[in-house]
Amino acid sequence: MVKEFKFPDGFLWGAATSSYQIEGAWNEDGKGENVWDQICHNTKKVQNSDTGDTACDHYHRYKEDIQLMSELGHKAYRFSVSWPRIFPSGKGTANNKGINFYDNLINELLANGIEPVLTLYHWDLPVSLQKIGGWESREVVEAYVNYASFMFDHYGDRVKKWITFNEPLVFTIWFYSRGLYNKRDVRGGLISSINVNAAHAKAVEIYHQSKNPDGLIGISLNLSHVYPESDSELDKKAVIYTDGIYNRWFLDPVLKASYPNDILELIEKPYNIPKIPKNDIELLENNPIDFLGINNYSCTRVSAKKEKDLTLLGNFSKTNKVKGREYSEMGWEVCPKGFYDLLMRIDEDYDHPMIYITENGVAYKDDKIINGIIQDDDRIYYIKRYLEAAYQAIKKGVNLKGYFVWSLMDNFEWIYGYSKKFGLIHINFESQKRTWKKSAYWYRDVIKANSFNI
Numbered sequence: 001m002v003k004e005f006k007f008p009d010g011f012l013w014g015a016a017t018s019s020y021q022i023e024g025a026w027n028e029d030g031k032g033e034n035v036w037d038q039i040c041h042n043t044k045k046v047q048n049s050d051t052g053d054t055a056c057d058h059y060h061r062y063k064e065d066i067q068l069m070s071e072l073g074h075k076a077y078r079f080s081v082s083w084p085r086i087f088p089s090g091k092g093t094a095n096n097k098g099i100n101f102y103d104n105l106i107n108e109l110l111a112n113g114i115e116p117v118l119t120l121y122h123w124d125l126p127v128s129l130q131k132i133g134g135w136e137s138r139e140v141v142e143a144y145v146n147y148a149s150f151m152f153d154h155y156g157d158r159v160k161k162w163i164t165f166n167e168p169l170v171f172t173i174w175f176y177s178r179g180l181y182n183k184r185d186v187r188g189g190l191i192s193s194i195n196v197n198a199a200h201a202k203a204v205e206i207y208h209q210s211k212n213p214d215g216l217i218g219i220s221l222n223l224s225h226v227y228p229e230s231d232s233e234l235d236k237k238a239v240i241y242t243d244g245i246y247n248r249w250f251l252d253p254v255l256k257a258s259y260p261n262d263i264l265e266l267i268e269k270p271y272n273i274p275k276i277p278k279n280d281i282e283l284l285e286n287n288p289i290d291f292l293g294i295n296n297y298s299c300t301r302v303s304a305k306k307e308k309d310l311t312l313l314g315n316f317s318k319t320n321k322v323k324g325r326e327y328s329e330m331g332w333e334v335c336p337k338g339f340y341d342l343l344m345r346i347d348e349d350y351d352h353p354m355i356y357i358t359e360n361g362v363a364y365k366d367d368k369i370i371n372g373i374i375q376d377d378d379r380i381y382y383i384k385r386y387l388e389a390a391y392q393a394i395k396k397g398v399n400l401k402g403y404f405v406w407s408l409m410d411n412f413e414w415i416y417g418y419s420k421k422f423g424l425i426h427i428n429f430e431s432q433k434r435t436w437k438k439s440a441y442w443y444r445d446v447i448k449a450n451s452f453n454i
């Protein structure tokens with residue numbers, strides 16, 4: 001029997017991208033260098049030595065891309081702004097050509113009836129700011145607030161949904177502890193995460209004082225429901241630690257204006273972390289988010305063998321594949337139940353926040369082609385199951401308002417270069433030809449009907 005899953009009226013459907021992953025034009029029209037230009041050009045950290053120099057060439061093809069979104073019936077488009085296009089050195093004089101690019105993009109979206117959802121920061125920090133300490137420095141926090149303030153004033157008449165940061169966990173704790181910017185440095189990552197929360201709260205404050213404060217402002221966190229591999233006490237403790245650092249460390253500041261005590265205790269001495277400034281907490285308290293953006297792809301399963309494994313970023317997160325579970329090309333478990341449990345848990349523990357799914361999607365091989373169209377039935381099946389989980393959560397009262405597929409098109413997947421494909425639209429990176437995958441047609445029909453069938 002066919003079952004229909006109908007979404008609430010006005011549910012916001014769209015797709016997401018980010019500046020470095022799609023724009024290309026890395027040194028055009030006065031754009032300053034960003035940390036990813038440097039990682040790609042000067043290190044061997046990216047697979048196949050790929051770079052974002054050209055990427056999807058969206059900087060030159062944005063009109064064509066918006067046309068595609070329009071044909072696909074997307075209601076909204078989540079994109080990020082390249083800070084060094086606006087301020088080539090992070091601060092100082094703004095760059096008119098960069099400003100014009102985003103003016104044109106936003107105007108074109110609006111002319112096509114597509115709502116712009118603007119992320120201020122999706123990892124492409126201006127290099128001059130990395131040189132003065134990156135997110136470890138409060139000077140960079142000030143520069144970010146100045147940049148955010150400029151953006152609100154300039155685009156706030158047309159942009160009504162703002163996202164301060166994308167996935168702070170990733171560009172602070174993960175990138176630092178994996179030595180992406182320089183040497184491995186967990187402390188630097190932790191300090192950066194605290195500074196990013198301060199920058200976030202200050203940006204929310206400035207938004208509410210800006211010329212056009214009539215929109216919504218939030219943050220996108222990558223969250224993952226954590227399950228123990230067994231009922232053992234150690235595994236249950238491993239869940240608390242992992243959930244603490246992956247989820248609560250980022251959720252509590254923006255939704256409770258506090259940091260989780262158990263994690264503070266865990267890190268203060270070993271990493272010599274100073275007390276959280278009182279002013280940060282006041283800022284967070286006075287500037288709550290309007291919505292929470294959730295990026296979710298998978299769940300996390302943990303198990304600890306010994307008490308001493310239970311440290312921050314401990315040696316217990318299961319990465320090995322387990323027979324009987326399903327995995328994507330990234331090696332991430334396909335886990336729609338984890339998505340449902342995550343939504344229910346956030347609703348319960350954080351007082352029923354307004355939520356947008358700002359990223360969900362999957363990388364697969366995409367190697368089945370008929371009549372030139374990629375037959376990505378596995379992607380359709382993945383998204384269907386996640387949407388079913390979202391639907392069930394809405395039925396239970398979760399305040400979920402919209403969903404953005406990651407990603408509109410295949411793009412530069414960070415250290416994996418172009419080897420991993422998440423798009424609804426296939427890109428031929430030689431010719432830059434865009435081709436709809438089967439999932440793009442399917443998603444178009446979902447949006448049109450505001451529902452789908454299983």
Ligand code: IFM
Binds near residue numbers: 021406413
């Ligand atoms: O491509 C990334 C994106 O930049 C941030 N969220 C996860 C995606 C897939 O890895």
